[in-house]
């Protein structure tokens with residue numbers, strides 16, 4: 119895979135307190151990376167450094183071409199503009215034509231159950247709704263690199279499912295995803311490489327591709343009064359009248375048992391690595 123971004127000996131301090139120390143990282147094309155770690159360990163700081171929003175105290179960062187970045191912050195500022203006005207302006211900045219902007223706003227706001235709120239001032243929208251507006255803005259023009267700071271923290275379950283589906287679609291189209299998150303199921307659904315930030319250092323936790331662990335696609339149908347188990351929340355993608363979930367080999371038996379117990383019908387199982 120071709121390298122897209124490299125971080126060389128990145129150190130960052132706030133008021134003499136070292137948050138990140140001598141980090142080295144290579145981001146390659148088609149990668150999907152997650153940063154995890156406890157509150158305040160430096161995930162947002164690292165995302166902002168990669169996005170070029172803040173300059174690290176020491177070290178350097180190299181971009182191998184000139185990628186289009188989109189950044190979804192954890193908290194979105196409250197504004198007087200309505201979501202529609204904001205998205206229209208951002209679409210223009212991304213050089214999309216007016217017709218395309220209208221189509222994208224309509225389609226994406228329907229997908230994210232936001233149509234009713236498009237014309238309310240953004241200062242009156244909830245944290246989760248503002249996050250959706252920010253995600254829609256990031257999706258209007260496909261970026262080369264999408265940075266997401268705890269994107270699910272304010273989202274309801276239906277929106278999480280849509281969101282995971284959209285992100286996997288972007289991955290297939292070649293967008294590099296880099297996100298900070300706490301939710302294991304989100305990392306399992308979207309990321310191929312997971313790093314933990316701990317005590318100013320970066321540790322690689324998981325590399326699905328090199329670990330050799332197999333992945334399966336499970337296909338389910340809703341049964342009468344089926345309920346979604348907590349462990350599967352946000353992992354299902356709706357495909358017509360069927361529901362799809364990608365799982366690792368070592369968790370598949372437990373998840374299938376759990377789903378069947380909650381009234382779901384297993385309709386198929388495929389090897390995800392040979393799709």
Ligand SMILES: Nc1ncnc2c1ncn2[C@@H]1O[C@H](COP(=O)(O)OP(=O)(O)OP(=O)(O)O)[C@@H](O)[C@H]1O
Nearest residue numbers: 132133137155156157158159160161162163164298
């Ligand atoms: N502008 C700033 N000035 C001073 N300290 C800051 C600044 N931004 C962040 N910090 C501090 O740096 C540390 C890392 O913050 P950061 O937001 O990167 O952590 P995080 O891992 O994203 O946290 P969370 O999971 O809670 O979002 C925290 O102790 C935070 O208080």
